[in-house]
Amino acid sequence: MxxxxxxxxxxxxxxxxxxxxxxxxxxxxxxxxxxxxxxxxxxxxxxxxxxxxxxxxxxxxxxxxxxxxxxxxxxxxxxxxxxxxxxxxxxxxxxxxxxxxxxxxxxxxxxxxxxxxxxxxxxxxxxxxLYPISWEEWEKHAGYIRAEQSLEERLVFGMYPEILTNVAEQKELLLELSESYLYKDIFSLGLIKKPDAIHRLLQALAYQVGNEVSFNELSNLLKIDVKTVISYIELLEQAFVIFRLGTFSRNLRNEIKTNKKIYFYDNGVRNALINNFSPVSLRNDIGALWENFLISERVKFLEYHKLNREIFFWRTKFQQEVDFVETFDGKVLGFEFKWNPKQKVSFPASFVESYNAETKVIHRENFREFVMDKNRQKI
Missing domain, CATH: 3.40.50.300 (P-loop containing nucleotide triphosphate hydrolases)
Structure with missing residues (x-):
């Protein structure tokens, strides 16, 4: 297939x-x-x-x-x-x-x-x-109904080609992928002094998806120095396991300016690292799964359709936050991600007014307009 x-x-x-x-x-x-x-x-x-x-x-x-x-x-x-x-x-x-x-x-x-x-x-x-299969590629291949039926499974097992084509063995294949293939180049070059630290670092990052990452806290948790933490994260980025999202800040004095969030290019890899393949209905991390899925899919969408946009998240010292910010041609778009379509969301007035931002909540029922082809784009 x-x-x-x-x-x-x-x-x-x-x-x-x-x-x-x-x-x-x-x-x-x-x-x-x-x-x-x-x-x-x-x-x-x-x-x-x-x-x-x-x-x-x-x-x-x-x-x-x-x-x-x-x-x-x-x-x-x-x-x-x-x-x-x-x-x-x-x-x-x-x-x-x-x-x-x-x-x-x-x-x-x-x-x-x-x-x-x-x-x-x-x-x-x-x-x-080239990234793991995008939702757009998957839906065009499988058809709307089959893709729709598979969404919750894809949030758990991800979008690698071998996973999509070998559903019966997807758990075992993901565990093998996350334990060996993804780090093969890093290990073969001897760039990692403490190989066990890579796996522990990735597990820590997997649990922090959607939250701001503190390099100092990771250093204390893993018992390795901050410079090593940063170096390993950079290597994992360059090996296409994870990617960082920086903060959007232009005007407001109380905006957070230097923090980062870290996401995985594939949900399945993230779940394999914490060995949690429970169905969505039994999980307490559906918010993190949904956010990681949507942002990684948006990264694929922007690359594959050659849309030159910068991506960020936004937060203030007073805990006001916007999950995802996109800028292009002087425009600022703000997105909030909610699995439940009925969940009410209010965007911070300081963000909307300061940047004249367009805003949109992306949820279970309208996510296609965020991750599919340009002809369907409304935002």
Missing amino acids: EIARLQKQWIKDKLYKGKVIIIIGPRQVGKTTLINEILKSENFLFLDGDDPTIRELLNSPNTEQLKGILGNYPLVFVDEAQRIKDIGITLKIIHDRFNDLQVLVSGSSSFELSGLTQEPLTGRKWTCF
Whole structure:
């Protein structure tokens, strides 16, 4: 069962336009599957970064060596490129010396791939992010009724492709994913001095979804210094396990200006970390599940539809709060997330008046207009 990805057409439109195309995202989200689907009718050379021979061949080759490796192929696909040392320099040489060659590159950890390619490939690349299956992709595949029936299950088990296509084994697959695959690159590079601390840190963050995170409190809880906590959180962000939401602050003196909230790219991973797969009806954290689901889906939506918007949360020292704030073209949008459509919500007047903000409550019955395609957007 193959689920059509929204990024497919964008990638196809960028082929043979004179730039390297880089696809990055978490492990197991279907990057290789997507590229192979796009290239199924193309004549291309496949280079696997997991293959030691390929890594050796692409480790600082000169132009003549590259000419021999690439041959007369019109297109080359380098998979798991983050495993190849100095891949950015090699891609720069290929781009500059082989003008008619299209290069596609995939990688699972942005802290390696993006970092190594940013400077060498400045002005030479298109970058595409691929996340777990979006609700928009899932509903287009499954149909409205089936998707609607699955919503509560998706809040618990998430949206990874293998989870959606292997429902009978989703618990076991999620536990395996959260315990090994997601951190493979971090561990293999020796970037973590205390591997057990990563899991304990993620568990602590999983319990704090929707709340502001204190690095000092995490440091005391985990018995590691604050700098290590911050460093590990940055690595987990770059490996696409979590992402931070900063505070929105422009005018008011009592606004919180430096705090962060941390969310998971996938609800299933979050629940696997705390080993809680209970159904929604039996949980006391439905607010956190709903908020994490909606914000992660909005991140996918904005990326896949190339909407250049900044995202935040808003709070004052007097505990006035708006769950999610989006800004673009001088506009400010404020959102509150409630699972129950009947729950009453009042937006702080200081927020609405100070920023002339449009506001909206996103709940169980209207969430599609927040996470679906642009034609359905009302906000």
